[in-house]
Amino acid sequence: MSELIKALEAIVGQEDVVLETSVRAQKAVDLYALRLYQKHVGWEATLPQAVVRPKDTDEVSKVLRLCNERGVPVIPYGGGSGVLAGAETRDERTVVIDLARINRLINVDDVSLQVTCGAGMLIRDLEAIVQERGFKLGHYPQSMDLAQMGGLVATRSTGQFSTGYGAIEDFLVGLEAVLSDGTVVRINNVPRRATGPDLRHLFLGSEGAFAVITEVTVKMFPIPETTWKHAYRVKTMRQGLEIIRLVMRTGIKPAVVRLHDWLECEKPYGAFMEENESLLLFWSEGRKEIAEAEGAIIDAIAKANGAVSAGEKPLDLWYVHRNDAADEYEKYGANGILVDTLEVAADWNVIADIYEKTVERVYYEVPEVVFFSGHSSHSYINGTNIYFQLGAFPPPDVDEAQRVYEAVWGIVVEVALEHGGSMGHHHGVGKHRVRWMEKEHGSSYVLMESLKRVFDPNGIMNPGSLIEL
Numbered sequence: 360m361s362e363l364i365k366a367l368e369a370i371v372g373q374e375d376v377v378l379e380t381s382v383r384a385q386k387a388v389d390l391y392a393l394r395l396y397q398k399h400v401g402w403e404a405t406l407p408q409a410v411v412r413p414k415d416t417d418e419v420s421k422v423l424r425l426c427n428e429r430g431v432p433v434i435p436y437g438g439g440s441g442v443l444a445g446a447e448t449r450d451e452r453t454v455v456i457d458l459a460r461i462n463r464l465i466n467v468d469d470v471s472l473q474v475t476c477g478a479g480m481l482i483r484d485l486e487a488i489v490q491e492r493g494f495k496l497g498h499y500p501q502s503m504d505l506a507q508m509g510g511l512v513a514t515r516s517t518g519q520f521s522t523g524y525g526a527i528e529d530f531l532v533g534l535e536a537v538l539s540d541g542t543v544v545r546i547n548n549v550p551r552r553a554t555g556p557d558l559r560h561l562f563l564g565s566e567g568a569f570a571v572i573t574e575v576t577v578k579m580f581p582i583p584e585t586t587w588k589h590a591y592r593v594k595t596m597r598q599g600l601e602i603i604r605l606v607m608r609t610g611i612k613p614a615v616v617r618l619h620d621w622l623e624c625e626k627p628y629g630a631f632m633e634e635n636e637s638l639l640l641f642w643s644e645g646r647k648e649i650a651e652a653e654g655a656i657i658d659a660i661a662k663a664n665g666a667v668s669a670g671e672k673p674l675d676l677w678y679v680h681r682n683d684a685a686d687e688y689e690k691y692g693a694n695g696i697l698v699d700t701l702e703v704a705a706d707w708n709v710i711a712d713i714y715e716k717t718v719e720r721v722y723y724e725v726p727e728v729v730f731f732s733g734h735s736s737h738s739y740i741n742g743t744n745i746y747f748q749l750g751a752f753p754p755p756d757v758d759e760a761q762r763v764y765e766a767v768w769g770i771v772v773e774v775a776l777e778h779g780g781s782m783g784h785h786h787g788v789g790k791h792r793v794r795w796m797e798k799e800h801g802s803s804y805v806l807m808e809s810l811k812r813v814f815d816p817n818g819i820m821n822p823g824s825l826i827e828l
Contacts, residue, residue, distance in 0.1 A: 363429060367411055367454070370421045375412040375460075386410045386436050386455045391444040391791065392699035393764045396692040400755045407434070407453040414460045416535060416543055416573040423571065424541030426454055427819055433539075434821050435567040437510030438481065440502035442700065443789025445514065445566050445824050458509060461573055464488060473532050473548060475576040478509025494579040497524030497614075501682050509572040514787035515564035519681060521737045522607075523614030523644070524580065526785065528563050535574035536562050539815045548576045561810070566787055567821035569814035583644035587654035588615075590673035591639040591666035592632050596620050597711040598665060599637050600735060600743065604707045605660050606641075607740050611653045615642035617677070620714075622732035623748065627676055631669045639666060640674055697727075697751045697760055701771045705780030706742040710735075714745050717774045725766045727751045737784060744784040747771060772798075790823045 367376045377383070387404040388394055394402060413419045426433045432453040436446050448455065461477040462484075468474070469492060476485055483503050486496050499518040500506055506516070512534065517526035524530075533548035546558050562572055593599040599618040606616065617640040619628070624638045632638060639661065643653035662668075691698045705713055714733050721731045730750030737744045753763040772782045772795050782799055783792055797804045811826050818828060 361408075363425075363431065363454075364409060366425055367409060367422065370425065371411055371413050371418050375414070377410040377412065377457075380406065382410050383407055383455075386439070386446075386457060387448040389439045389441040389444065389446040389789075390688065391447060391789070392442055392688070392697070393760065393791075394444070394447070395688055396697040396753075396760050397757050399692045399695075400757055400760065402757045405448050405451055407448045407455045408451060410436075410455045410457050412457045412460050416461070416537060419456065419458075419461070419537045419571055419573055420541040420543055422454070422456060423537055423539055427539050427541070427817055430817055431819060432822050433567075433571075433819050435509075435513070435571045437479070437507040437513070438502065438505040440505035440510070441514060441789055442786055443791040445787060445789035445821070447790055449790070449823060456571060458507065458571070458573070461509075462507075465574065467492060467579075469494070472579050472581075473576050474579050475533075475548075475574065476508055477574055478507060478512075478572045480508050482506050482508055482511060489579045490582070493582055495582050496530070496577065497580050498527065498530055498577075503682060508575045508577070512563055512572055512575055513566050515785065517737055517785040519736065520614045520642075522616045522739075523612045526737075527577075528560070530577040531559055531563065532576040532578060534559060534562060534572055534576065536570040536572045538570050539817065539820050543573075544570075545574075561814075564787065564825075566789065566825045568811060568825040569820060583646075583650070585647045585650050586642065586644045587650040588640075588642045588671050588674040589654065589658065590628075590631065590641075590669040590671070591661045592636045592669050593618075593639055593666050594636060596637050596714055596733070599639050600707070600711050600714075602639060602661055602664050602666060603735065603738050603743060605664065606657055607738050607743075609656055609660075610740075611643075611656055613641050613643040613653055613657065615640060615674075616738045617734060617736050619734040620732050622730065623734055627680065628669075628673045631673055638669065638673060640677055642674055691750075695752060695755060697749070697753055697763060699749045699764070699767075700746060700786070701749065701768065702744055702746045702784040702786055703771060703775040703780050703782055704737075704742060704744040704784040705775065705778055709778040709780065710743055710745065713774055713778050713780055717745075717747065717771055720770045720774065721749075721767055724770060725751070725763060727753050727763045728767065731767075746784075788825045793823065793825060793827055796826060 383406040458479040462479040465475040643650045
């Protein structure tokens with residue numbers, strides 16, 4: 360047994376330094392779409408040398424200090440629901456820090472409407488806890504059954520109700536994190552402070568490349584009194600995006616605003632539409648008078664701009680089946696289908712162009728693609744996102760799958776960036792998008808490099824994720 364393993368066992372206990380091949384294999388990967396296909400055609404994961412399961416912040420601190428002193432790469436592992444290889448092991452010297460045991464509920468404050476828990480708590484469990492007390496989190500990612508709270512902060516997550524409630528940066532009140540040398544830092548919980556830069560944002564989206572998040576405090580909301588929901592048919596995505604733009608500039612914030620193109624609509628909503636139409640979904644909730652007022656504004660704008668009512672039923676179907684795809688991704692690879700989701704964001708004046716040009720180029724340039732659709736699901740007063748869904752049949756070969764995958768991704772990123780948009784709205788960077796980070800950030804990329812050097816001078820923290828040095 361190596362000296363490092365013995366030292367880790369002295370910190371967390373022998374039973375919590377896991378060397379079994381099956382566990383190391385499980386913690387060597389996340390839900391990176393390319394690997395979900397490639398593993399069926401010969402790809403094999405690089406396994407970490409050990410999986411360590413600390414029970415508290417003190418043990419995380421000691422593990423990091425040890426690994427930092429010895430130059431051992433470390434990957435924090437949350438729920439494993441990332442889709443861009445952020446938690447993928449690529450160096451066999453790596454020690455994976457599994458945060459699942461740091462999942463204690465610390466405090467529920469129903470006066471200030473905030474809840475504090477260990478970073479390893481699953482969001483579905485925290486949601487159940489606050490629901491029992493008459494509240495909700497309002498943050499519902501598709502990975503609801505897998506994602507841990509610390510991972511949601513680390514990947515700058517957003518959820519399906521974000522247009523109304525905000526994304527994780529809007530929820531996060533305070534946190535605790537451990538730096539690469541073992542130093543524990545805490546950002547206290549206050550509604551706002553004007554005492555320099557907002558230090559929370561040093562850890563939001565940091566993806567384990569700067570620190571290990573061990574505790575979070577997030578907002579919660581009263582359970583809404585009522586819901587208003589309605590669907591509308593539109594002839595094109597461009598028309599639907601214009602209606603969303605007009606709704607968002609009124610200042611209202613419906614909980615859910617979605618626009619799906621025909622390819623996504625045909626199967627679940629085809630009975631409510633005409634062929635080749637797109638479908639708008641609106642959902643407002645809260646106090647009865649507020650939800651109904653928002654609904655009246657939406658209805659007036661939609662109908663004044665050519666939308667046709669499709670009733671409430673499509674919203675009911677969406678709500679029940681909104682996470683079904685997450686359960687099916689694992690099956691596609693076994694059937695020879697490469698699937699993925701690719702999300703971009705941009706201002707209103709270019710977002711329709713991005714959608715149209717991307718779809719056209721993918722179908723024209725990548726013949727292996729048989730399905731490529733898009734929807735808007737997170738809107739703001741100044742712009743929105745497009746969430747593309749990919750289905751392709753590459754030749755059953757590791758390299759051929761890589762070729763097809765890279766071709767599609769190259770188009771999506773190129774079109775988004777050439778229009779001044781962002782290549783990533785909410786899935787983070789991982790080890791996949793890192794190659795385009797300098798193009799994404801331009802002259803501000805130097806700040807990213809500087810942060811990495813300050814927080815992780817020895818380069819042990821999740822190497823290859825977020826930034827390459």
